[in-house]
Amino acid sequence: MSALSELQGAVRAAAGAVGAGGEGKGRQAPSLQRPPKPDFGDYSSNVALLVAPTVGRSPREVAEQVGEQLRDALGERLERVEVAGPGFLNLFLADQWFLAALRGVLEAGDRFGAGEAAAGERINLEFVSANPTGPLTVAHGRHAAYGDSLARVLEFAGHRVHREFYINDYGTQVRRLGESIRARARGEPVPQDGYQGDYVADLVDPQLAREADVEELARLGVAACLEEIEATLERFGVRFDTWFFESSLHSSRPSGGSAESEAGGGAAETLGRALADLERAGAVYRADGALWLRTSELGDDRDRVLERTSGEHTYFASDIAYHQHKRARGFERLIDVWGADHHGYVARMKAAWQALGGDPDALEVVIVQFVHLLERGERTSMSKRQGNIVTLDELIEEIGVDAARFFLLGRSHDTTVEVDLDLAREESAENPVYYVQYAHARIASVLRKAGAQRVSQALERLGELGPPALDPAERALIKRLVAFSEEVVEAAERRAPHRIAAYALELAQEFTAFYRDCRVVGAEPPDLEAFRLGLCLATQRTIATALGLLGVAAPESM
RNA sequence: GCCCCCGUAGCUCAACUGGAUAGAGCGCCGGCCUUCUAAGCCGGGGGUUGCAGGUUCGAGUCCUGCCGGGGGCGCCA
Structure with missing residues (x-):
């Protein structure tokens, strides 16, 4: 305890x-x-x-x-x-309490702050899920940083987290991508609802792009985009346990990517089953030639279409099947991370979930607010269709993974953020992440100076010595250290990894004040040196842990 | 028209789900390197928390109504 x-x-x-x-x-x-x-x-x-x-x-x-x-x-x-x-x-x-607190932190080692969740759950966390029709934008970067860090925090708090990326490789937009690729290759104008970005020209070999049919081009385009998305995420330090193909939910699978999906095998009839289940539950009806779901009876504004007059299923129908599939895989909780433009979709999804017998509390949707981009003071929008996007790769290239992640995780998911690329470039050296990393490197330097032997001796000594007369900076630092456990719980429960970023900064500040006021190596008497070396070690580990939860490196030197 | 999110220092954001005198970073002004890393430290200026009410011992936080910004209300995804 x-x-x-x-x-x-x-x-x-x-x-x-x-x-x-x-x-x-x-x-x-x-x-x-x-x-x-x-x-x-x-x-x-x-x-x-x-x-x-x-x-x-x-x-x-x-x-x-x-x-x-x-x-x-x-x-x-x-x-x-x-x-x-x-x-x-x-x-x-009393100082005695502080000494005992420090001993507690050191005894916990790397696991200090871990496993404090009330009850560990098996959680499916779906995030990013960008359409495979172009590169990842800075906005996706926010989702990636958020989701990945949340996963780390939840795991650290004692949950089991399965990271999942849902791929919309089915339907009209994919077809539009195929059309855009072909038009581009033939030098024809790209269709109005098509994809205007320059990247479209590079997705498929030009020769092939001129001749192949749209279906084929769509398939190739999606594959190329996915490959790039995965590479970008890898660069960003984000990995998924499952890439789930929407097409795998349908009995016919035109895009054929589902073989890679872990879910591929059993998923094929999922959509049909979901619809049958809804029908059995009496939740659907036919009107105006379409099939509707009575979501309005479960908190939605109006009923929603599952199957169009044309016989095609809506995206919503796929999504219902997808969520049912997730549930069938035995997760106790599903967390969906969606962009703010999808918040109108939450009510209907929850309604459908309940219609299928899902526990309303077990499906959670987190809405991440927008990223607004500024360039030369001008607000630019990010639309893949219009092609004026700033990619996550560009951001990484400009300021690096650590600065980018820390920046994107520095604010609550619940607030819109402004990214001024010019400013980000100029100020990347001023990014608070370096302050935190610097504190970590400084401690490493102090410990190096003391030498491994002296440090381990200090740890032994720490178990026996009585409380030294503490400096206020030492008390403040220990209090901050001890707070880490509850910060993790807070961050996990509130799905708010940005708290860890704030905490890391505060801890680094507290350490820097201690470093300023308290000489470590060579402090007299030896008990005091031992105490301070222990304090340094505990702080270093905690900074490293906190940065790890953010997916940021903790360097030994800078 | 209805619904959701946001509004806090010049700028970007925090504030332990109701606590005491609202805090950081950046920017601005002035100081500090023969001493464990100056990517640092110290000092200074900067606020009617969009506005108006309400709830109570106590409100940036909760309730109501306005104002401003964004989003949603498709047989698009």
């Missing part, structure tokens, strides 16, 4: 002893937080404020009593408690 959760437990127990009993109304607020000012202690708790109404005493009175309990429970690890403001309980911890 980490020092922090132990402390948390002590606070809860103390509150319980005072008569708080239950959890209060509604969701329980965090009972421990890091206060904004040092005057407010190392940690503060609002339990008294939450609990006072139910026990019928004033918050300050309750806080006093909880404080008494804590004094008994924590003994000499607690320096003092204060009741402040409307009833906050401020805890001032």
